[in-house]
Amino acid sequence: MIKTSKRARKWVLTGLTLSLLIPTLAACSTSKGKDADVKRTLRIGTMYGTKQDDSWFRQQFTDIFEITHDSNIEIEIVPAIDYSEQQFEDQSKQQEQPDPLEKVKAIMTGTNPVDVMIFDLGMLGQLVNENLLKQLDPLLKEDKIDVNDFVPTVIEGIKDQGNNFIYGLTPTFTPAALFYNKTLFTKQGVEFPKDGMSWDDVFNLAKRMKSGSGKDSVFGFTFNQWGAGDNFWDVQNFAAPLQLKMFDAKGETMTVNTPQWEAVWKSVTDLYKDHVTPHQEDMQAMYEEPAKDSIRNPFQGQLFLNNKVAMTIGNYDMINQIQQLNDNADKLKINKLDWDVVTVPFHPGHEGIGGNIYLNNLAGINANAANPDDAWEFVKFMNGKEWAKLKSRSTYEMSARKEFVKVREGMSYNLNAFMTMKPAPLLQSSAAEQKLYREKPNLDKVTELGSRAYSDVIQGKKSVKEALAQWETKGNDLLQKIKANPKGPIDGIFDDVYGGGGGISIDKQAVMEAAGEG
Structure with a gap:
């Protein structure tokens, strides 16, 4: 909408x-x-x-x-x-x-x-x-x-x-691109990003760009201009070109406990654990930072626009915000953003394919x-x-x-x-997958289980391998319930699985609207 x-x-x-x-x-x-x-x-x-x-x-x-x-x-x-x-x-x-x-x-x-x-x-x-x-x-x-x-x-x-x-x-x-901060790269003595980089190339650059601590922190990378590094939707978007499946063609058996899934989750969660991507408290600190001379900075919550993140994935309309920021930098008493863009990174074996x-x-x-x-x-x-x-x-x-x-x-x-x-290939892109989701709309709940398993990794409660194994086990149980009741309510499932915990929001529309895409 x-x-x-x-x-x-x-x-x-x-x-x-x-x-x-x-x-x-x-x-x-x-x-x-x-x-x-x-x-x-x-x-x-x-x-x-x-x-x-x-x-x-x-x-x-x-x-x-x-x-x-x-x-x-x-x-x-x-x-x-x-x-x-x-x-x-x-x-x-x-x-x-x-x-x-x-x-x-x-x-x-x-x-x-x-x-x-x-x-x-x-x-x-x-x-x-x-x-x-x-x-x-x-x-x-x-x-x-x-x-x-x-x-x-x-x-x-x-x-x-x-x-x-x-x-x-x-x-x-x-379209989207990888935006990068030229000033931060020059200050750190790291070469600029270039077109045609793999995700591994970008993550390695991001690790070299992480510096400082507390309010002086500079982070290497974010998957979008708004959020911290704990968003499950970012993981799905990152993995989209790989077309990893959560369950089999019949929607009856989970397929997430694999080396491929483990590699994807580990790549992203390692960035979070090493503080290469920001945490929620880092974002909160930005929002709570006092205004300079009572001047409100409308871009205060966006780390990249405030020279706090070296690289981020952004849509084309992000240029509007950069232009606004630079035009009003003197009023806001902040430094102008010296920036450029390169192509969205690719996964090896999927060259030329990006998301967003x-x-x-x-x-x-x-x-x-x-x-x-x-x-x-x-x-x-x-x-x-x-x-x-x-x-x-x-x-x-x-x-x-x-x-x-x-x-x-x-x-x-x-x-x-x-x-x-x-x-990137669309999730549920094949005719068979689309038909399956129409017949079993409760399959969307499998993704919510994944979000909660991912939350356990982010919070340090489980390793990636343990979380994927639990997602597989609990997901198989859910798939059998969905088989018996494809469209009707399935009460208490998340209480049974994760004690009613919140998990991480995967509301795609909310993320897209926040990023100006919806």
Whole structure:
């Protein structure tokens, strides 16, 4: 879900922008092979929304298309999951969350299917496996649209989910890179990071960059710009390219007590134990540090921005914060950040694959579309040069077209670091895994068991090997309970396993929103 405030911040289209763009886009005003006097409806499906208010979506995607194209095309927005309907559910009962795939399939099939579907990368592979999308490669070839004009990581990420074919396109994407503090590296006499480093290379650099103690501590690395080194979600994100499985294909037997899992957990927890990554008390000390001359530092809780961390993984929009900080450094009475970026590290054997790359707002044509011609005209326009030029003004996402990807004015950094690495394979990426989780939604509880086992390692209660063995044992017990009750409540499981302890939060959405991604 995208918060309304962020939507407004990112995508407000002013009257001036429209007036400037309309003459440029007017050449696209007709759909080929269509009678200009015939009224047509183009139905566009969205993952989420409300039938009562689709103004945000229209503002982002369809307003300019309607102005610049055939006036006989009427656009209808159809949300697969309607937020407003949840307001009228019986709140006294536990509500089962809707299955996104089933909801999307419902509006893509039947007597009045949508013509275009807007979705994220996590849905692309599922729709392809269900044969619900029209392959775009022939249409791109026919209209002489060169996919080499798009950023490689975007096309490769799309092809990976489409069996090496293109079934959707997006005008923007959210990449990540390894940000590093040049001042700290120079002071420590350590060479700067470079593109194409492995995780071992980065962790070794991080250990060399750890210095000081207490309030004078400088840490070598964090997995994100916000948190300490004890977040289980960071472990999952770090391990994503390896595609390690928690259980077998039937969801009946755990598969975590292995040397591969042990190596992943040990790599991350050793950084924490050696204080190469910060602890919660380090973060708390930053928040409690008194303001200088009563001047509030809005970046106080972010160690990297305060010259306390040598390297961190950050999304593209982190540049906004760096720019704000440096523009106001004198007012805040802090040093400006001297920084640059390199590619996200890779795991040996998985060169060229990184995590933290988000392809949202993909547009595809429904294989069952009643109006495929107008559907292609819309998808083509949404991913065309004129639209890309407009979207390139965003400071939160990058244009998917290479010619509009530029270094910010007045800044200098390694732009290619954001465009090189392929997205990591998605968790639950195969059709079989997706089907298994739909049939057994309680499988999500296995991850919570892992979070609590990981917490035991962080707190020094167990070794990595002991924690994984316990996760395996208790997980197998849970999987048998899930087999007997795939969707219903399984009471007392965490009390039985870990005495009701809290564990470490693995709320992905909370982490992403805190990092500005959600």
